[in-house]
Amino acid sequence: MDEVLEKVRQQFNYGPYPRHPLEKSPKDDREFLWIHDVTTPYYLRYRQRPPQDLVILDAGCGSGYKALALALANPGAKIVGIDFSPNSVDLATKRFEFHGLSNYEFHVLPIDQVGELGLTFDYINCDEVLYLMPDPVATLATFKQVLKPLGILRVNVHNQYQREMYFKVQEFFGLLGLMQDNPEEFELKTVQEIMGQLNDRCELKRITWSKSYEGELNDQISEFILMNCLLQGDKGFTIPQIFGCLEEAGLEFIEMVAWPKWRIKSLFKDPENLPTVLTLALEEATPMEVLHLVNLLHAGERLLDLWCGHPNAEPTVVSQGQAMVSLHPQLRNETVQQAWQSHLQGGRPLILSDYLKFPVQGALQIEKVEIDAIALGALWPLFEGTQSFESLLQRWLQLYPRDLLTLEPVPVEIARTMLRELLLFLEQSLYVLLTVE
Numbered sequence: 001m002d003e004v005l006e007k008v009r010q011q012f013n014y015g016p017y018p019r020h021p022l023e024k025s026p027k028d029d030r031e032f033l034w035i036h037d038v039t040t041p042y043y044l045r046y047r048q049r050p051p052q053d054l055v056i057l058d059a060g061c062g063s064g065y066k067a068l069a070l071a072l073a074n075p076g077a078k079i080v081g082i083d084f085s086p087n088s089v090d091l092a093t094k095r096f097e098f099h100g101l102s103n104y105e106f107h108v109l110p111i112d113q114v115g116e117l118g119l120t121f122d123y124i125n126c127d128e129v130l131y132l133m134p135d136p137v138a139t140l141a142t143f144k145q146v147l148k149p150l151g152i153l154r155v156n157v158h159n160q161y162q163r164e165m166y167f168k169v170q171e172f173f174g175l176l177g178l179m180q181d182n183p184e185e186f187e188l189k190t191v192q193e194i195m196g197q198l199n200d201r202c203e204l205k206r207i208t209w210s211k212s213y214e215g216e217l218n219d220q221i222s223e224f225i226l227m228n229c230l231l232q233g234d235k236g237f238t239i240p241q242i243f244g245c246l247e248e249a250g251l252e253f254i255e256m257v258a259w260p261k262w263r264i265k266s267l268f269k270d271p272e273n274l275p276t277v278l279t280l281a282l283e284e285a286t287p288m289e290v291l292h293l294v295n296l297l298h299a300g301e302r303l304l305d306l307w308c309g310h311p312n313a314e315p316t317v318v319s320q321g322q323a324m325v326s327l328h329p330q331l332r333n334e335t336v337q338q339a340w341q342s343h344l345q346g347g348r349p350l351i352l353s354d355y356l357k358f359p360v361q362g363a364l365q366i367e368k369v370e371i372d373a374i375a376l377g378a379l380w381p382l383f384e385g386t387q388s389f390e391s392l393l394q395r396w397l398q399l400y401p402r403d404l405l406t407l408e409p410v411p412v413e414i415a416r417t418m419l420r421e422l423l424l425f426l427e428q429s430l431y432v433l434l435t436v437e
């Protein structure tokens with residue numbers, strides 16, 4: 001095995017990541033489940049809902065917390081987790097046992113041998129791993145080989161511009177020999193000692209360190225130091241570099257995972273009125289160039305976290321079906337339903353974005369998505385499941401039969417337009433999904 005990779009293996013075998021206790025569950029973390037729900041990228045790419053019976057690979061699954069999120073966000077899916085650290089795989093297995101799951105398998109296996117499983121996947125989650133790999137293009141190509149034709153791959157790498165100071169920290173401690181062998185208690189304590197004794201105005205300390213990392217070495221502090229100051233094999237990428245890797249591996253970019261944070265408009269005081277030269281440049285720019293501009297202006301994200309897939313993948317188009325409407329599965333839960341019901345019965349608008357910020361959270365501001373009581377009433381059946389547009393329209397007409405000013409009956413075509421506009425507005429943030437089925 002490559003020397004650096006062996007150091008990575010030892011590091012994560014010593015301290016499996018993340019160090020969440022077994023009993024901790026992401027079941028109520030809607031934002032986290034939203035990211036791990038295959039519906040989100042599948043709909044973004046294909047404007048369809050994903051198939052049932054998904055087979056999902058968590059590549060470099062660590063202690064299995066994100067694999068657990070994948071299982072909870074995609075009920076019925078089979079989860080396959082691989083990691084080359086036996087201690088991590090052991091913890092991941094225990095985590096799934098603890099939460100009473102059954103449709104899973106975990107293997108101690110290096111990523112470049114994933115083909116040996118003889119499986120192909122609808123979704124591959126490779127979170128916080130690719131920046132550790134000696135040859136990221138080769139790793140991406142390996143994933144491509146086991147990705148189904150319409151499959152989606154999530155990968156991320158460290159953002160060079162955001163993380164520059166930690167690369168300096170790693171270089172500094174590397175020069176002191178702390179990353180020669182697997183960093184354990186002695187190395188961790190040495191980092192604490194040196195950082196603690198540095199003058200607080202020292203630039204590297206000011207940006208990368210906090211008093212809360214000093215004191216007794218607990219799990220949280222150890223994890224922070226290992227994952228940032230002494231991370232073996234860590235590398236940073238720019239947007240053009242990671243796009244170059246995708247291209248070399250024959251993969252096509254779909255979208256950034258936190259896509260609203262990558263909208264250039266959200267960096268400006270008046271998003272609807274950008275400077276002319278920029279507006280003209282944006283008209284010509286590729287998606288990669290726009291992302292690069294955003295990252296140069298505001299490198300707020302630690303990860304360049306994206307979804308990609310086979311180039312030009314096209315799902316079968318259903319031409320004969322009817323227009324159907326669904327709530328995003330991560331909104332179909334008890335908390336949202338209760339709030340929806342109480343606002344609807346109280347005749348008050350609901351700020352939907354308070355319950356799920358992720359799809360509207362820009363880099364510097366959050367957009368507000370609010371729906372009025374008539375809309376809440378009209379869309380209420382979506383909590384039971386997917387509905388046809390026409391059945392929602394009938395409900396809309398019952399709730400809003402007359403023009404509120406003239407008291408004349410609202411013509412069906414006007415009601416149809418109003419409902420369509422409402423749904424298209426909600427679809428922009430993927431709160432509702434519009435499909436032909």
Ligand SMILES: C[S@@+](CC[C@H](N)C(=O)[O-])C[C@H]1O[C@@H](n2cnc3c(N)ncnc32)[C@H](O)[C@@H]1O
Nearest residue numbers: 012017018060061062083084085110111127128
């Ligand atoms: C930072 S942790 C991320 C764990 C998990 N994906 C998460 O985000 O919570 C990186 C994991 O990748 C695993 N890993 C790194 N390189 C690997 C490789 N070549 N084959 C298999 N696992 C690998 C490490 O053992 C470690 O558990």
